[in-house]
Amino acid sequence: MFKYISNKIAAGVASCLTLIIPTVAFAAYMPPSDQVPPRTRGSTAGRRAPCSTPSSGEIQERSGMIALAPVSYMGKTASTHPTFAWFAYDTVPIPVQFSLYEYDAARNNFNPQPLVQEKLVNSTGINSYKLPKTSQGLSKGKTYAWQVVLTCDVQSNSRNSWIRNPIQLTEMSSQLKQKLSVMNTPSQKLNLYAESGLWYDALDVALKHDRNPRLKSAMLALISGLAKVEKAREPKELPKDVSISYSLEQIVASEARSAITPR
Template sequence: MKWIVPSLYVAFSLPLYLLSALTAQVQAQSYHRNKTWQISQAFKPPQRGKPPASAGGSTRGSSCLTGKKLIIPLIPPDKLGLTFAQHPTFFWYAPPSQVKTAKFLLLAEDQNVFYETSFTLPNKPGIFSFKLPDSAPGLTIGKTYHWYLTIVCDAEDSSENPTVDGWVERTQPGSRLSEALTKANLYKLPTIYAEAGIWHEALTSLVQLRRTQPNNFKARLDWRQFFKSVGLSAIASV
């Protein structure tokens, strides 16, 4: 597996067999102090209010994307990803395209622009990511933000530019969860975050594990099970 690691994103392609697994039941459950941590088999979404139903959609396939395929945002089923980070990382699947530029927009709760930027896409299709840079304003605890990713197919006519969106909210861990995170190694982090319903760090830590242990069979099984549990097995068609 090859990894492209520019300054703000990583990209990789996944073969079909890595993302086909038995169906996992997604059940919300609380964090337990005496839990014997193992790599998560499923993401456990927290019980909380949902963002507007319009979030997380994708525009129709654009002619600038090969086969008019869609961008797929890697977000949980309720379209709202929780994070502990001031500057979280966002992930998407992008199909083959000749387009080299994407735009990222983050809106505050009052719909004012919180952050926006453009960046260069990788040369091949696959999953890629964008980390909100440390130079950007940090997310405020308890605030929800609406983000958009746009592939710039036509700088003059935005109707041809495929866009996906979602929501992110920054929260903070309780003392027991903080203690578990402090003691955890790279293998345990994905489970702890997934059990707590912290989407952005769960996915980011899984990516770290896949990058540092590309031949670890257990890590690959857990990777595909994580995506199956949130209905994202469609990216197996890469």
């Protein structure tokens, strides 16, 4: 069952991060100014859809996901084969379908034929998928939308929860390349990517080293920063159950707490 972390816990996110790594300073994510085509983003946040798994038959009163990626801003990457990540609330494994689409500006919609489509299984917490090197990578000058759909109800896709986020490939400047070449630690690289607006690259560094407490803290700080960025763009009257920023804050609180007291 989907549960919100209490506001008291959410308010203690900063304290939790300090307890994990008290002396590390993390750079804030600086989003790019690019406009986001409406059809490349969206989610079913707030939807309550029952979901059962073939193996257990257990019914999930609430099955949902939150993308660990910018929604109000264009997500940027310098990698042709980036890593995508999302948070799943389900307490049992749930089948999902990952798809990557190319956006067609002339039609103001993404092409119906996905460039990549793969069936996966969600686990509770953070899930990720790296675009295989054998697949067609991203191209500069194009906009893409990546999508994850819970395949709970195969007869009625409209009942399934989904997330969709925009992404673009960008070329790193020579100055950024030079700075990266002298970086000695993953946390330094993560900070530089975040400062440069390369969200997917920053998160990828953290995910590769998620068992490292320093990088775990960096990842939570990165997501917390994204929550603040998204909150600044949300209407003040937006209900919490459909607020991306609020959901991201709860994820950070939950993950920070589990880092101190493992699940």
